[in-house]
Amino acid sequence: MIKKETSFIDLKQVKIDDPFFSRVQNVVIHTMLPYQERVLHDEVSGIRKSHVIKNFRIAAGDEKGTYYGRVFQDSDLAKWLEAVAYSLTVEANPELEARADAIIDLIGRAQQPDGYLDTYFIAAEPEHKWQNLTDCHEMYCAGHMTEAGVAYYQATGKTKLLDICCKLCDHIDRRFGREAGKVTGIPGHEEIELALMRLYQATGEERYRKLAAYFIDERGRDPEFFHKEAAARSWSRTDYMDKQPPSYMQNHKPVREQDTVEGHAVRCMYLLTAAANLAAQNHDEALMAACRKMWDNMVDRRMYITGGIGSTYYGEAFTVDYDLPNDTAYAETCAAVGVCFFAKQMLEADPDARYADILEREIYNGTISGMQLDGTKFFYINQLEANPGMPTNAYGEEEYTPERIGWYDCACCPPNLARLMTSLGSYVWSSSENTIYSHLFVGGTATFETAGGVKIALTSKYPWNGSVTYTVEPEQAGAEFTLAVRYPGWCHQMQVKVNGIPVSGAVKTDKGYWMIQRSWQPGDTVSCEMEMEPERVYAHPMVRADAGCVALRRGPIIYTFEGVDNGEDLQTLRIPREAKIEVLPYQADLLEGIVALRVTGCRKKTAVNPALYAEDAAPEEVVTLQAIPYYAWCNRGMTHMRVWMQE
Amino acid sequence: MIKKETSFIDLKQVKIDDPFFSRVQNVVIHTMLPYQERVLHDEVSGIRKSHVIKNFRIAAGDEKGTYYGRVFQDSDLAKWLEAVAYSLTVEANPELEARADAIIDLIGRAQQPDGYLDTYFIAAEPEHKWQNLTDCHEMYCAGHMTEAGVAYYQATGKTKLLDICCKLCDHIDRRFGREAGKVTGIPGHEEIELALMRLYQATGEERYRKLAAYFIDERGRDPEFFHKEAAARSWSRTDYMDKQPPSYMQNHKPVREQDTVEGHAVRCMYLLTAAANLAAQNHDEALMAACRKMWDNMVDRRMYITGGIGSTYYGEAFTVDYDLPNDTAYAETCAAVGVCFFAKQMLEADPDARYADILEREIYNGTISGMQLDGTKFFYINQLEANPGMPTNAYGEEEYTPERIGWYDCACCPPNLARLMTSLGSYVWSSSENTIYSHLFVGGTATFETAGGVKIALTSKYPWNGSVTYTVEPEQAGAEFTLAVRYPGWCHQMQVKVNGIPVSGAVKTDKGYWMIQRSWQPGDTVSCEMEMEPERVYAHPMVRADAGCVALRRGPIIYTFEGVDNGEDLQTLRIPREAKIEVLPYQADLLEGIVALRVTGCRKKTAVNPALYAEDAAPEEVVTLQAIPYYAWCNRGMTHMRVWMQE
Structure with a gap:
């Protein structure tokens, strides 16, 4: 029976101390979040205006003014607040918490007495609330606010934002559903579903799980729902969404019957995150089977080697199997973040390293490529081949930039990355009664309730080095449990020793984890050597x-070639099949x-x-080339870049 | 001093009798022109509506109704009439001529007393005449009508349409120019310039040459002209054109200072056709130098191997050097036709085989790929790689079709092909006082005034066979002149014999022609053997x-691979460098x-x-592949296609 086989432990139980991610978290907490806070307050000049706080102040009646921005602008604040919540767990910051509290007060003032909360409709079009589910993102914003409410409550114990969100979700619950008197609507952009599951898991209130189940079950029952909605209203914010096919919003058939990932990639990931969570929670085999099919379709046919998904600018969407253009890759940062959410849910239901392999691919490649190393500039689109100097219209419109920029009109990605990276600790370990899973080799310590209480320290120089050591400290000497250590899919040879003694190959299961079961003594070590x-x-x-092309990988890191290292016009280069690849020593001062x-x-x-055309192929010269990790590209100025090199 | 070194002979002096083009002309004259006539009369069902004749009838007051179609719809009729004129020279057809005369009468009724003629503005927006030169194509339509008028006059001796066009061009002449009281405007879409040059050459009226010179000289003097025009008017038919940069309309700098082909490819070709003609006519070295630079930029950096130009859907335009994507190639049929016009003018000023090589590449590849072999369906976009099943939005919008279709909303291409193919005889030979140039190996006979009169018969099985024989019949035995026979750029070895005796290599000039100068006797033969x-x-x-790719060529023919012959998914195929290419015997029943x-x-x-990603390259199997001529692709159903194959 499908169920949650294991649960990721709470962020509070994890302390990251990792040569790779401690730096990233530090940048996110000390540069990116303060930067984003200033952006939300419109205190950064020279970038696209946010206006998010102003929109809330206008909706709250604190000031006069006109709403500005995309209809889903509220979610930028919600995601930032959620990231702040995680950051407060990583590192206390009373001043930041006080400012967040003030913003939560503002949100509370903007909320209407009936629980409704969406500053666009409150400030700009109150007569049109809930009439354009296709495109107006009211439930999307509600979902993000709810995620923030849950996170802030879990981080601080404060319930004010949680209460706002319960009131908001209750408002939605009163309006939508199959019961008499309710509207059988579904949101155009999924998000509320996964947020309701989180709210249910934080509060124990069954109605939120039921509402999540309603939204998931209702989707695809009427493929023409959104078109009918469009036909029924006399106004439209934009006709773009109204023209999309049902699959754009994963509404082409019931979720349980879907077997390929379709449409807008972020929507699809948010839906599947909720669906996998609900399936495990509800022991819903059919729903989980659909999630698995869609996972497989995504990973086996529609995912870039960097973890990017949604290969086309048109609709920020999946296209067809194997269509993965490199120069016009869309591969939105948010979509890669969404894969992490989905992977986490799949791992809970089925602790299989194939899910963790993808999670790992995302966090070292396709997600963090979305941010400049210093945390102040962002990519929305993550190309696998960059050719500066090309007309940008060939690559889609405003989201395409040949270099990372400071902010976007549609600023979904930067705060999404911030919340992923500040909550990274909650993706590393999961546990059940008898088993502790180590999914990611992110250094630090974690505490578990397993077997009466265990503390584990993980030290490594991952991803640059394949040596990882666990030091296990059970509260009770001799505690019996299994430490499940992932055998990464990229690794051909992994040796595991317990207290220096190699464990036999027999402990490895077919789901890609070393299942090390024993009576643990304080100070026991598990050391792993992964050939890298x-x-x-x-x-x-x-x-x-x-x-005709080849890419380079070492451990979890996908490499790329930049013009700044190798000369521009990277298509003129070739890496013959017999060429030996040399690993350079770690360079602390490079990127x-x-x-x-x-x-x-x-x-x-x-x-x-x-x-332009000749009967002889151009002559070649031998050159020495350097590849750098993909995530670090475009940190030394605008340059050509190419992951897939001619062979 | 730049001048017309040679002039292409009149269509009436040429009779095509060629195993390749006689079939094409037959299809154009007996299928395509009647089909297009029925389309213009809205007598073909199941395709996009034309409404062109109706628009003229409405403008003429013959019937009531509403204008329908693009603002430049009139030009479809003009191009068809021009093609009809050429066809009447190729093959008399009194019934067709009578119908054309009736249409010309209709055009005359639609023309306004002041000479104005554009059914859109007459029928739909009379108050907006001449106010949107950027986008409204009034001069473009006038230019096409003028080309038709000249052609119809030359074919039939009838002056009615020519008179209509003179009246129309005089109307334009009264309005536009630098003289006091005139408007210093230029058209957004070039065409009037080349038409005025033709009208000048047909009538000898200097004012048309001067007006053409004005439009060419004025272009680029004020790069902001079109933006200023947009700002000055309170209405816009579409804001798309108003947003284009000046280079889109070749208005970014004076034509004499331009050195790269920019913007909308068809506009650029029409401009350069006129500019090269004017430069030779006016002995304008600076203007010809600019034409040469742009020719070189186009041919050396911005042209597909098939002759296609304008690589992007966005603006149907040139992009940057070497940007020639195959699957999203635009390569509009009209643009390839435009290259033929430009090449012809360059050849007259400078009989250099490099221009004729490109002309040849166009007529055997990138132009005729635009029509189905049976003449009833057309491509607007000529891809070099087709992947049916991909979402079409990745390839631009309505002009993209995975198979040829019967008609287009913007139906510029089918009649453009018709007029090129019916007038093909006028691209084969040029002459001057002492020299006859054979530019294309298109079989048939031609008569020349050179050296007191000469008739030459050319027989060949070109392009399938490299043997070509000329039989020369001077009116006066012993007439002295030079027969200049092109040595094609694609050919490595060409042997030329006069009356069976090889001529020495010394007769070949550095401009790619064998200059065979002698006293010609009736029945003298020149036989050429081109290694193919x-x-x-x-x-x-x-x-x-x-x-990493290779393409196949034989003689003037560019080859391609279709899924129907080779299995789909052509990217899985590879043609190793050492693979021998076998020439199959001519197959009369294939394509x-x-x-x-x-x-x-x-x-x-x-x-x-x-x-999806693996550490070992996929294993290969040996397969036998078949390539067909590019122009003939997509005549056996929808299939994958690829010109550039992995090597």
């Missing part, structure tokens, strides 16, 4: 964009500390024959 | 889209008669490893 050789990686031959790869390649000479 | 081996062709290493190529290649097995 650089590898050539090939895409499936059905992927047109990668035909905030990386391990680069060096390889001998060939460069086609561009000046020998100026003809 | 299949060749591998490589793109310049700066072309990203073709990195209306072609020579196919056969090559041994490799296919990556797609079913061995389902993983």
Whole structure:
């Protein structure tokens, strides 16, 4: 029977102390969150206006003014608040908490007596509330606020925002559902579903789980729901959404019957996060089977090697199997963040390393590529090939920028990254009564209630080095439990020793974890040596964009080539199959500390024959090339970049 | 001093009798023109409505109704009439001529007393005449009508349409210019310039040459002209054009100072056709130098191997050097037709085979790919890689179709092809006082005034066979003149014999023509043997889209691979460098008669490893592949297609 086999432990139980992610968290907490706070207050000049706090002040009646921004602008604040909540757990900050409390007070003032909360409709179009579920994002904003409320409550114990969100969700509960007198609506952009599941899990209130189940079950029952809604109203904020096919909003058939990831990638991930959570909670085999099929379709056919999903700008969407263009890749930062949410839910129901492998791929590659190393600039689109100087209209519109920028009109990505990175501790470990799972090799300590209480310290220089050591401190000497250590999919050879003695291969299960079951004594160590050789990686031959090409990977890190290291016009380069890949020593002063790869390649000479077409292939010269981690690209100015290199 | 070194002979002096183009002309004259006539009369069901004749009838007051279609719809009729004129020279057809005369009468009734003629503004917005030069195409339509008028006069000797066009151009002349009381406007879409040059050359009226010179000289003097025009009017038909940068309309700097082909590709070609004609006519070295620079930029950096230009859907435009994507190629049929116009003018000023090589590339590849072999369906966009099943929005909007279709809302391409193919005879030969140039190896006969009168018959099985024979019949035995026979750029070995005796290599000039000067006797023969081996062709290493790829060419024909012959998913195929290319015998029953190529290649097995990313490249199997001429693709149903194959 499907159920939660294991549960990720609370953020409060984890302390990250990791050579890689401590730096990232530090940047997020000390640069990115304060920067985003100033953006939300419109205190940063030279970037696109946010106006988010102002919108709340206008809705609250604190000041006069006109709403400005996208209809879902409220969610920027909610995601920031959620990230702040996590950051307060990582690192107390009474001043920040006080400012967050003040903002929560403001949110409370903006909320209407009936629980409704959406500053766009309160301030700009009160007569149109709940009439355009297709595009107006009211439940999307409610969902994000609810996630913030749950997080803030869990971090601080304060219930004010949680209460606001319960009131808001109760308002939604009164309006939507299949019961008599309710409206059988569903939101155009999923988010409320996963938020309701979190609210249910935080409060124990069954009605939130039931409401989440309603939204999930209702989706796809009437594929024409959104088109009918559009036809029934006399106004439209934009006709773009009204023209989308039902699959754009995952409404083409009931969720249980879906077997491919379709439509807007972020929507799809948020839906599946909720669906997998609900399926495990409700022992719903059919729903979980659909989640698994969609996971497999995504990972086996529709995901970039960096973890990016949603390959096209048109609708920020999935297209068809194996369609993964590199230069026009969309691969929205938010969508990669969404994969982490989905993976976490799948792992709870089925602790299989294949989910953790993808989670790992995301956190070291396709998510953090969305932020500049210093935390002040962001990518919305994560290309796998950059060709500065091309007309930008070939790549979609405003979201495309050849370099990271300070803010976006549609600023969903920066705070999404902030909340993922500040809550990273809650993705590392899960536990059940008898088993502790180590999913990610993120250093630090964690405490568990398993077997009467256990503390584990993990030390490593991951991802640059494959040595990882666990030091186990059970509260009761001799406590019996299993420490499940992931055998990463990228690793060909992993040796595990307990107190220096190799464990036999037999302890490894077929789901990719070493199941180390024993009576643990204080100070017991588990040390792992993962062979971390650089590898050539090939895409499936059905992927047109990668035909004839190779990518480099070492451990969880996907590498890329930049013009700044290798000369521009990277298509003139080739990495012959026999070329040996050299691992350079860790360079602390390069890109905030990386391990680069060096390889001998060939460069086609561009000046020998100026003809556009010739009967002889251009002659080549031997060159030494350097690859850097993909996430760190575009931190040394605008430059060409290419993950998939000609072979 | 720049001047017209040679002039293409009149269509009436040429009779095409060619195994390749006689079939094409037959299809155009007996299927395509009657089909298009029925379309213009709205007598074809199941395709997009034309309404062109109706628009003229409404403008003429013959019937009541509302204008329908694009603002430049009149030009569809003009181009059809022009093609009809050429067809009447190729093959008399009194019934067709009578119907054309009736249409010309209708056009005359629609023309206003002051000479104005544009059915959109006459019928729909008379108050807005001449106020939106940016986008409203009044001069574009006038130009096409003028080309038709000249052609119809030259074909039939009838002056009615020519008179209509003179009256129309005089109307334009009264309105536009730098003289006091005139408006210093220029058209957003060039065409009037080349038409005025033709009208000047047909009538000898200097004012038309001067007006053409005004429009060419005025362009780029004020790069903000179109933006200022937009700002000055309170209405706009569409804001799309008003947002375009000046380079979109070749208005970014004076034409003489331009050195790269920019903006909308068709506009650019029409401008350069007029500019090259004017430059030679006016002995304008500076203008010709600019034309040469732009030609070189186009051919050396911005042209597909098929002759396609304008690589992006966005603005149907040129982008930047070496940006030639294959799957999202735009390569509009009209733009390839425009290259023929431009090449013809360049050849007259400078009979250099490099211009004729491109002209040849266009007529055997990138133009006629725009029509189905049976002449009833058309491509607007000529991709070099087709992947049916992809979402079409990735390829631009309505102009993109995975198969040729019967008509387009914007139906510029089908009649453009019709007029090129019916007038093909006028692209084959040029002459001056002492020299006859044979630019294209299109079989048939031609008569020249050179040296007191000469008739030449050309027989060949070109493009399938490199043997070509000229039989020369001077009116006066012993007439002295030079027969200049092109040595094609694609050919490595060409032997030329006069009356069976090889001519020495010394007669070949550095401009790619064999200059065979002698006293010609009736029945003298010149026989040419061009080695026509299949060749591998490589793109310049700066072309990203073709990195690692090879294309096949034989003679003037560019080859391509279709899924119907080779299995779909053509990116799984590879043609190793050492693979021998076999020339199959001519197959009369395949694709209306072609020579196919056969090559041994490799296919990556797609079913061995389902993983999206793997450390081993997929294993390969040896396969036999068949390539067909590019122009003939998509005549056996919807299928994958690829010109550039992995090597």
